[in-house]
Amino acid sequence: MNWLTTIRDKSKPFFLYVAFNEPHEPIATDPRYRALYEKRHPDDPIRVACYGNVTQMDDALGRILRALEAQGLAENTLVWFTSDNGPARTKWHNAGSSGGFREFKGHRYEGGLRVLRMAPTPQHTAFLMKEFEEAYHGREMAGLPNELLQAMAASGQSPLILKVRQGDAAAVKEALATVENKKARLDERLLYTRVFGEVRNDDAVRLLLAIAAGNEPVTLRKAALISLMAYDRKEIGTQATVLLTKTTGEVRTATLALLASRAAWSVDLLQSIQAGGISASAVPTDIVDRIRGHHEKDVAALVAKVFPPVAAKGGTDWNKRIAEVEAILKKGTGNPYQGEAVFMERCASCHKLFFKGGKIGPELTNYQRDNLGTMLISIINPNAEIREGFQYYGVQTKDGRSLSGFLVERDAQILVLRGLEGEDITLRQSEVKELQPIGRSLMPEGLLDHLDDTQLRNLFAYLRISQPFTK
Secondary structure (H helix, E strand, C coil): CHHHHHCCCCCCCCCCCCCCCCCCCCCCCCCCHCCCCCCCCCCCHHHEEEEEEEHHHHHHHHHHHHHHCCCCCCCCCCCCCCCCCCCCCCCCCCCCCCCCCCCCCCCCCCCCCCCHHCCCHHHHHHHHHHHHHHCCCCCCCCCCCCCHHHHHHCCCCCCCCHHHHHHHHHEEEEEEEHHCCCCCCCHHHHHHHHHHCCCCHHHHHHHHHHHHHHHHHHHHHHHHHHHHHHCHHHHHHHHHHHHHHCCCCHHHHHHHHHHEEEEEHHHHHHHHHHCCCHHHHHHHCHHHHHHHCCCHHHHHHHHHHHCCCCCCCCCCHHHHHHHHHHHHHHHCCHCCCHHHHHHHHHCCCCECCCCCECCCCCCCCCCCCCCCCHHHHHCCCCCCCCCCCCCEEEEEEECCEEEEEEEEEECHHHHEEEECCCCEEEEEHHEEEEEEEECCCCCCCCCCCCHHHHHHHHHCCCCCCCCCCCC
């Protein structure tokens, strides 16, 4: 209290963390607070101690809130109270009542969790709902207690996306309309486009295909293509194969990833390559590996024809190649301004440096870019050491999808992949049939091939800049 009212610098914002031992054991309750309950429960000292302990904590918190009000800070200060909610039932004590609500401390039912109803203002409720929405990203919402669902409805602030995840028909209709509305905010259109890759709805297929093929922002088109992976529909492969011949860059990569994700669509892609619709050399190795992940005989026969196995080459002398590049770099100074163009062409689709680049591979901004030896090994022989968190995995799903990517997130309920296409794919663990490490880097070997000496020096000059010079 002294720090809050006297010591702190009142000209600056503040963060104050106050940790209470109450109501954890050992229960140490001031006699003043025990006295409040001794007459009510003269034969139950444990109950008296527990009740007094909670009141003691409430009183202390009340003093903080009153101090904020007295200093005119209450309206501009977020007070975040976290606690083990609800009465405990342990071998040490059995005090407290949940007041008729289901279960006790440690349970997600209302006997142990009353966060929404305890929110002091609509603004606090909105914040809680936003965090709840984030917590259930990609997760099943079945089995939520009725009391919690009722509290969410009563708050009047249940987000639309939460209602979509719950299968509310009106909410689904509104979300589809938002996706289709070109005047809607892009971030909202992206949000609902992505959610229809997790919450399947047949009406979404037509709309997602139209966005993928339409005059829309690249990020939205990519999101639509990745969401379409969730729908096992023949027309998706047919239309994506046609789209492939009309696209370039990131949209083409996402289209290839879509086609490779299912066996029937992979056949469409392979037949298009055979017919000359797209060059086999334009298909990244990672996409070919995904196609090979399908075990259907027609896919295996076609991929063997279109991408015949290549005999293993003799071992590459990586040290010799590293020495060659290092010698070139030491012969002159590069131009980082010209090197930026080489970076954008060769590296930026996966890696970010300051404000530019993708988010597939590790960000380079805080990487050891002043250590030329480390950089040369990582670039020339990317499989020598794969950074923690960027092990590449192949995934087979129970509904027949073949996917690959880094594990962005993994817990008991969900698995989130980020692949070559640069979009996160969220899968429920119950959907995953097989998860296997691929054992190589997504970064291709030979990244520096076909660059002349000047381009090499320019690229490394750009990679080693200490601060951005453009945005």
